[in-house]
Amino acid sequence: MRLGVLDVGSNTVHLLVVDAHRGGHPTPMTSEKDPLRLAEHLEKDGSLGRRGADALVRVVGQARSAAEKADCDDLLAFATSALRDATNSAAVLARVREETGVALEVLPGDDEARYTFLAVRRWFGWSAGRLTVLDIGGGSLELASGRDEHPSTAVSLPLGAGRLTRDFFEADPPTRAEIAVLREKIDADLAGVADRFLDAGAPDVAVGTSKTFRSLARLTGAVPYSAGPRARRELTHAALRQLVSFVSRMSSEDIAELEGVSPGRSRQLAAGALVAEAAMRALKIDTVQICPWALREGVILRRLDTLDGSAQTDRSAQDSPGTLGRLTPFGARCAG
Numbered sequence: 001m002r003l004g005v006l007d008v009g010s011n012t013v014h015l016l017v018v019d020a021h022r023g024g025h026p027t028p029m030t031s032e033k034d035p036l037r038l039a040e041h042l043e044k045d046g047s048l049g050r051r052g053a054d055a056l057v058r059v060v061g062q063a064r065s066a067a068e069k070a071d072c073d074d075l076l077a078f079a080t081s082a083l084r085d086a087t088n089s090a091a092v093l094a095r096v097r098e099e100t101g102v103a104l105e106v107l108p109g110d111d112e113a114r115y116t117f118l119a120v121r122r123w124f125g126w127s128a129g130r131l132t133v134l135d136i137g138g139g140s141l142e143l144a145s146g147r148d149e150h151p152s153t154a155v156s157l158p159l160g161a162g163r164l165t166r167d168f169f170e171a172d173p174p175t176r177a178e179i180a181v182l183r184e185k186i187d188a189d190l191a192g193v194a195d196r197f198l199d200a201g202a203p204d205v206a207v208g209t210s211k212t213f214r215s216l217a218r219l220t221g222a223v224p225y226s227a228g229p230r231a232r233r234e235l236t237h238a239a240l241r242q243l244v245s246f247v248s249r250m251s252s253e254d255i256a257e258l259e260g261v262s263p264g265r266s267r268q269l270a271a272g273a274l275v276a277e278a279a280m281r282a283l284k285i286d287t288v289q290i291c292p293w294a295l296r297e298g299v300i301l302r303r304l305d306t307l308d309g310s311a312q313t314d315r316s317a318q319d320s321p322g323t324l325g326r327l328t329p330f331g332a333r334c335a336g
Helices: 050-069 081-085 089-100 109-124 161-168 176-199 211-219 237-247 263-282 295-308
Strands: 002-008 013-019 027-034 074-079 131-136 141-146 153-157 205-209 234-236 287-290
Touching: 002 050, 002 295, 013 050, 013 295, 027 050, 050 074, 050 089, 074 081, 074 295, 081 089, 109 131, 109 141, 109 153, 109 205, 109 295, 131 211, 131 263, 141 176, 141 263, 153 176, 161 176, 161 263, 176 263, 205 211, 211 234, 211 237, 211 263, 211 287, 234 237, 237 263
Parallel strands: 002 074, 131 205, 205 287
Antiparallel strands: 002 013, 013 027, 131 141, 141 153, 234 287
């Protein structure tokens, strides 16, 4: 079947269309991105401003049209940190549905970690043993660990690269004082959850997903994406520590000139590097493997499992598959 996945993130709205069936490798057909930067439209009172809501409606409407033209059988539409945080998210979601026919679901942070973990497990397979997965987004950091397809531990922290850049950095490049304050914040937040992961035992394989980890790995010598998704890429803590010292003293304009860094995310790279370094240090991880699959692929895989009827839809405290598997079919969702 042909599936469309619409991911409304803090930085980008991304429509991924794949041909997929249970037991097979999802084959990407088209991919469209819009750098909406939704989180930058949040007002001081925490609400999503009118301009941001207008832009969201426009982009979601365009994505629906693109999914229809691609003959998608189903559209899985979800939003993450920015809309999760917005105080008026219910009203915004209602407007999006009324004006576009697309019912966005706000994905809880812990479920975001679970879907990403599922994708990583399927990519690396059972031979990888215990996995610990780290995913840095624009608004949050997701951590998950376990031996099965659903993690035994999954948490989400408000440590996204974009959020921290907006909240802690005024200067460009950031001052030493700003970096020191941010380091303290990151370490304090991680200290509250690190013991849960360490008590479960060291992972057999630690994995980093997301654009931030891919960029950091590239800057420390990993092969470019042009080498293909199956090329081995890794990021060591030692190399990351050196990179943090380097990029934290650079302006966003200079960082944008580095290979592997997109200009739109260059301002966030220093904060993202600080989060990655602190997370690896707190979890006592020396090296992470870079996985090309993450949240969107996890949503696709979970949907296929559910359609096949082989996956449970009841939620449990530690093994929740989330709610996306119960979304209505594409045609019903976009009717009207």
